[in-house]
Amino acid sequence: YASHEYQKRLTTYGMRGSMSHKGNGYDNACIESFHSILKKELVYLETFSTRAEAKKRIFEYIACFYNGKRIHSSIGYVTPNQCERTYRKTA
Known part of the structure; x- marks a missing residue:
């Protein structure tokens, strides 16, 4: 996140990066939680x-199981795919 290229891209799109000090998991709580589950x-x-083989299995886990079959309490006990479909219907 601190690379010059990444920071330049943020500036191009009028965005500002959010980083705290090293080792602060709260900045990335969602992805840290996902990594733990994975x-x-x-x-x-x-x-x-x-x-x-590892890349293939991780892709399959995310695309097929995590997003397609694993329910998530934070989104009403549905899968991410189901949640997205519902959102797209109402948006």
């Missing part, structure tokens, strides 16, 4: 033979 539900349970 590790507990996939990464720590499997052994990957190659980096390509």
Whole structure:
């Protein structure tokens, strides 16, 4: 987030980055929570033979299971895909 290229892109779009001091998980609480779930539900349970295999399985986990089948309490006990479809119908 601190790279010159990234900061220039933010400026181009009239945006301002939000960063706190190193190690402050509260700035990124949502993604930190996601990473924790990803590790507990996939990464720590499997052994990957190659980096390509790991990338493929992580993609499948996110695209198929996490977004398509795993319900989330924070969005009314529906899947992210269901939540998005509902949002798009009402927007």
